[in-house]
Amino acid sequence: xxxxxxxxRDTARQFSDxxxxxxxxxxxxxxxxxxxxxxxxxxxxxxxxxxxxxxxxRLDGWSFQETTGNLMHRSGRFFTIEGLHVxxxxxxxxxxxxxxxxxxxxxxxxxxxxxxxxxxxxxxxxFLMQAKMEPGNPNLLQLSPTVQxxxxxxxxxxxxxxxxxxxxxxxxxxxxxxxxxxxxxxxSWFYRKSNRNMIVEAVGDVPLLDDFCWLTLGQIAxxxxxxxxxxxxxxxxxxxxxxxxxxxxALHCDADLLxxxxxxxxxxxxxxxxxxxxxxxxxxxxxMAIEHEDGRYFTVVAVAVQAxxxxxxxxxxxxxxxVGLGVTAFLTRTFDGIPHVLVHARVEGGFLDTVELGPTVxxxxxxxxxxxxKERPLFLDTVLEVPPDRIRYEAVHSxxxxxxxxAESRYLVVDADEREAPLDxxxxxxxxxxxxxxxxxxxxxxxxxxxxTLLACLNATLAGRR
Numbered sequence: 001x002x003x004x005x006x007x008x009r010d011t012a013r014q015f016s017d018x019x020x021x022x023x024x025x026x027x028x029x030x031x032x033x034x035x036x037x038x039x040x041x042x043x044x045x046x047x048x049x050x051x052x053x054x055x056x057x058r059l060d061g062w063s064f065q066e067t068t069g070n071l072m073h074r075s076g077r078f079f080t081i082e083g084l085h086v087x088x089x090x091x092x093x094x095x096x097x098x099x100x101x102x103x104x105x106x107x108x109x110x111x112x113x114x115x116x117x118x119x120x121x122x123x124x125x126x127f128l129m130q131a132k133m134e135p136g137n138p139n140l141l142q143l144s145p146t147v148q149x150x151x152x153x154x155x156x157x158x159x160x161x162x163x164x165x166x167x168x169x170x171x172x173x174x175x176x177x178x179x180x181x182x183x184x185x186x187x188s189w190f191y192r193k194s195n196r197n198m199i200v201e202a203v204g205d206v207p208l209l210d211d212f213c214w215l216t217l218g219q220i221a222x223x224x225x226x227x228x229x230x231x232x233x234x235x236x237x238x239x240x241x242x243x244x245x246x247x248x249x250a251l252h253c254d255a256d257l258l259x260x261x262x263x264x265x266x267x268x269x270x271x272x273x274x275x276x277x278x279x280x281x282x283x284x285x286x287x288m289a290i291e292h293e294d295g296r297y298f299t300v301v302a303v304a305v306q307a308x309x310x311x312x313x314x315x316x317x318x319x320x321x322x323v324g325l326g327v328t329a330f331l332t333r334t335f336d337g338i339p340h341v342l343v344h345a346r347v348e349g350g351f352l353d354t355v356e357l358g359p360t361v362x363x364x365x366x367x368x369x370x371x372x373x374k375e376r377p378l379f380l381d382t383v384l385e386v387p388p389d390r391i392r393y394e395a396v397h398s399x400x401x402x403x404x405x406x407a408e409s410r411y412l413v414v415d416a417d418e419r420e421a422p423l424d425x426x427x428x429x430x431x432x433x434x435x436x437x438x439x440x441x442x443x444x445x446x447x448x449x450x451x452x453t454l455l456a457c458l459n460a461t462l463a464g465r466r
Contacts, residue, residue, distance in 0.1 A: 015178055015242045016241075016242045016243055016244035017244065018120075018125050019125060019217055019241055019242065019243065020243075020244065021123075021124055021125070022124050022125040022126070022127075022216045022217040022218065023216075023217040023218050023221060023460060024218060025124045025216040025217075025218045025219075026216070026218040026219065026222065027216075027219075028121075028124075028126055028214060028215050028216045028219055029121040029122055029124075029126065029214065030121075030126070030208070030213055030214040030215070031213045031214070031215065031219075033215075033219045033222055033223070036213075036215075036219075036223065039131075039213065040131055040141060040143070040229075043131040043141060043210075043211050044131075044133075044140070044141045046210075046308075047133065047211075047307065047308040048306055048307070048308040049133050049140050049141065049306065049307055049308070050305070050306040051135045051140065051303050051304070051305050051306075052303060052304045053288070053301060053302070053303055054302050054303060054304050054316065055287045055288055055302065056071075056285075056287065056288065056289070056290075056301075056302045056318075057287065058302065058304070058316065059071075059302050059316045059317070059318065060315075060316045061073055061074045061075070061316070062074070062302075062316065062317070062318065064277075064278070067276075068082070068276035068277060068278060069083075069276050069277040069278020069279070070082045070083075070276065070277045070278075071277065071300075071318055077110075078108070078150070078317075079106050079107060079108035079403070080106075080107045080108075081104055081105070081106055081107075081277060081300060081318055082104070082105055082107050082191070082274050082275070082276070082277050083102060083103070083104060083105070083274065083275040083276055083277045083278075083280040084102065084103050084104070084105035084191060084272060084273070084274060084275065084349055084350070085100075085101075085102050085272070085273045085275045086099075086100070086101055086102075086103075086270065086271070086272045086273075086349035087099070087100045087270070087271045088100075088268060088269065088270045088271075088347055089268075089269045090267060090268055090269075101282075101349075102275070102280050102281045102282055102283065103280075103283070103297070103349070104277060104280065104283065104290060104300055104320075105189065105190065105191045105274070105349070105350060106189055106190050106191065106193070106320065106403060107190075107191045107274065108150070108190065108193050109192075109193075110150055110151040111151060111182065111194055111195060111196055112148075112149055112150040112151060112195045112196065113147050113148075113149055113166075113169055113170070113195070113196050113198060114145050114147070114148055114195050114196065114197050114198065114233045114236060114237050115145055115146055115147040115148075115168070115169040115196075115197075115198035115199070115200060115237070116128065116129070116145045116146050116198070116199050116200075116234070116237050116238070117146040117147075117165060117168050117169075117175065117200055117201075117202050117206065118178065118199060118200070118201050118202065119201065119202040119206055119214070121214065124216055125201075125216070125217070126214040126215060126216055127146075127214070127215050127216070127217065127220060128146045128165070128202075128206065128212055128213075128214055129143050129144065129145070129146065129212065129213055129214075129215055129220070129234065130143070130144045130145065130146060130148070130164075130211055130212050131143065131144075131211045131212075131213070132144035132148060132211070132231070133307045134231070134400075134401025134402050135303050135305045135307075135317070135319065135401065135402070135405070136319050136321075136398070136400070136401035136402065136403065136404045136405040136406065136407065137228070137231070137398055137401035138228055138398055138406050138408060139228050142228060142229060142230065142231040142398070142401070143220075143223065143229055143230045143231060143234055144231045144233055144234055145233050145234050145237050146165050146168070146212070147163060147164075147165055147166055147168075147169055147198075148233045149163045149166065164209055164212075165206075165209075168200055168202060168206075169198055169200055173203075174200060175200040175201050175202045175203045176200065176201040176203060177198070177199075177200055178199040178200060178201055178241075178242065179197065179198065179199040179237075179240040179241065179242065179442070180196065180197070180198050180199075181196075181197050181240055181441070181442060181443065181444050182194045182195070182196055182197070182444040182445070183195060183197045183236055183240075183441075183444055183445070183447075183449070183452065184351060184352065184356060184444075184445050184448060184449065185400065185449055186348075186350070186399065186400070186404075186448075186449055187346075187348025187349065187350040187351040187356065187448060188348045188349065188350065189298070189320050189350065189403070189404065190350045190403075191272070191274065191349075191350045192350055192351070192352045193350065194352070194444070194445075195233075195236075197236055197237045197239075197240050198237070199237060199240060199241065217241075217460060220234075220238070220460060221460035224395065224456070224457050224460055225393075225395055226395065227395055227396040227397070228396060228397065228398050228408070230397070231398070231400075231401065232397065232398065232399050232400045232401075232449065232453065233400065235397065235452065235453040235456045235457075236449055236452045236453070236456070238456040238459070238460060239438075239441050239447070239452035239453070239455045239456040239459070240441055240442065241438075241456075241459060242438075242442075243435075243438050243459050243462075245435040245438075245439075246435060246462075249336065249338060250338060250340070250432065250433045250435070250436060251335055251340060251423075251431045251432075252430065252431070252432065254436065254439065257430070257432060257436060257440075260430055261345065261355075261357070261446070264345035264354075264355050264428065265345075265353060265354045265355050268345075268347050268354050268355055270347055270349075270351075270354050272349045272350065277290075282294075288301065288302075289301045289321075295323065296323055296366070296367045297322070297323060297364075297367060298320050298321060298322045298323060299320070299321050299323065300318055300319075300320060300321075301318065301319055301321050301405060302316060302317070302318050302319070303316065303317060303318075303319055303405070304316045305317065319403060319404060319405040320403060320404050320405065320407070321404070321405040321406055321407070322364060322404070322406070322407050323364070323366060323367070324364045324365070324366035324367070325364070325365075325396075325408055325409065325410060326362070326363065326364045326407075326408065326409030326410065327361055327362075327363060327364070327365055327380070327383060327384065327409065327410050327412070328359050328361065328362050328409045328410070328411050328412070328450045328453070328454070329359055329360055329361040329379075329383045329411070329412040329413065329414055329454075330342065330343075330359050330360055330412070330413050330414070330454050331360040331361075331379060331382070331383070331414055331415075331416040331420070331421045332392065332413055332414065332415055332416065333415070333416055333417075333421060333431070335423070335431070338433055339433065339434065340431040340432060340433055341360070341413075341431070341432060341433075341434065341437070341454075341458075342360040342379075342416070342421055342425060342429055342430070342431055343357045343358065343359070343360070343429065343430055343431075343432055343437075343451065344357070344358045344359065344360055344361075344362070344428060344429050345357060345358075345428050345429075345430075346358035346362065346448060348448070351445075351448075352445055353445055356445060356446060356447060356448040356451075357432075357437075357440070357446060357447050357448065357451055358447075358448045358450055358451050359450055359451050359454055360379050360383075360421075360429070361377070361379050361380050361382075361383045362448075362450050363377050363380050365380065365384065368380065378426060378429075379420075379421070382414075382416065382420045382421070383412060383414055386412075386414050390414055390415040390416075391412055391413070391414055391415075392413040392414065392415060393411070393412060393413035393454075393457055393458070394410065394411070394412050394413075395410075395411055395457075396408055396409070396410050396411070397409060397411050397453060399449075409450070411450075411453060411454060411457065413454065413457070413458065434455065434458050434459065434462070437451070437455050438455065438459060441455060
């Protein structure tokens with residue numbers, strides 16, 4: 001009898017073949033891709049959506065604590081907005097560059113579920129996706145996973161309706177597990193926040209409810225090339241797909257890659273301490289927002305929401321709103337016939353374990369416009385100035401619309417040369433293959449959410465060729 005490990009590998013291989021077939025199928029059994037825009041627009045018409053900015057004092061059920069100034073809900077659930085003080089020193093002996101900053105941060109200790117249900121139709125796997133309204137989405141309605149729910153949602157702390165299809169992901173009747181891994185959320189804005197990323201194959205019949213549709217991976221790959229269609233939660237789950245490897249070699253073997261990551265985590269001495277929001281250095285509060293005194297980074301604002309198809313149909317809440325459009329990119333080169341991407345071992349104050357691998361570039365250019373050239377982030381200007389013929393992928397995607405307002409980034413995959421991105425990159429950067437990223441993402445807290453978005457885009461578009 002084969003060992004459980006061999007059985008697991010065989011299962012992963014079978015699923016990777018089935019996902020490749022789905023990626024190569026551009027027409028699904030339920031909804032043609034050409035009809036998707038009208039379907040999404042129709043779901044918006046039949047449900048009443050509205051988001052209005054309001055003063056912080058009009059937040060219903062939310063208040064600033066007298067002792068700390070932290071913003072929290074009267075139930076004690078959902079999330080709180082607190083202060084964070086981060087210090088970082090690089091180098092094995094603590095003798096490298098030093099950074100020190102304060103910022104507001106979202107503390108949401110509960111682990112939510114981001115889950116996509118898959119089922120075979122006519123021999124091809126289809127993904128059950130949801131047209132879901134989030135108040136922070138620039139266009140409100142985007143394509144989300146089958147289940148996108150915090151623990152407060154699916155345990156009904158808000159006393160709202162049941163989360164649809166949740167039974168396929170929890171409890172004794174759930175389906176066949178394809179992927180199940182804890183992944184971080186935005187380490188720049190969340191304090192040690194993780195979500196459970198799940199892909200589950202349905203067992204038995206699955207009724208198709210309003211606001212849901214079945215799509216092949218090939219259809220989703222096409223939608224990933226469109227601005228603000230596939231939401232962040234879908235992208236992070238899609239990055240966890242078991243994809244068959246294509247490369248037989250890489251610049252760095254897996255053992256060396258893990259050793260490099262461990263070394264990066266060891267050389268960064270990072271201390272992140274939660275502090276009171278009141279009196280946070282460099283930040284000021286007025287009627288409509290909490291903002292940085294230099295007008296950069298992000299602001300904390302309040303909104304009133306109406307959504308006819310949500311578990312709760314009206315509410316108010318705070319949101320983080322970035323200042324400016326972000327730029328997030330992988331530089332890519334081919335070595336010995338094998339494509340590689342340049343990853344950055346990033347420090348973000350809210351990470352659970354010091355650093356995670358991020359894209360080559362992950363910045364909001366306006367935050368650095370005042371700096372002289374020698375102090376600007378590495379590779380940022382390379383990406384900003386790249387000619388169009390070297391852009392292999394480009395789309396504007398928004399970040400998590402349940403906590404962030406109009407948080408958009410221009411996601412790119414860009415061909416680079418030796419001058420722009422040398423074979424021996426600067427400290428903190430390494431060349432890895434997409435296969436190695438796919439291997440790492442099967443384990444939690446190796447790739448940050450922005451890198452997972454780019455990996456989902458790469459894998460979804462390449463899987464059909466495998």
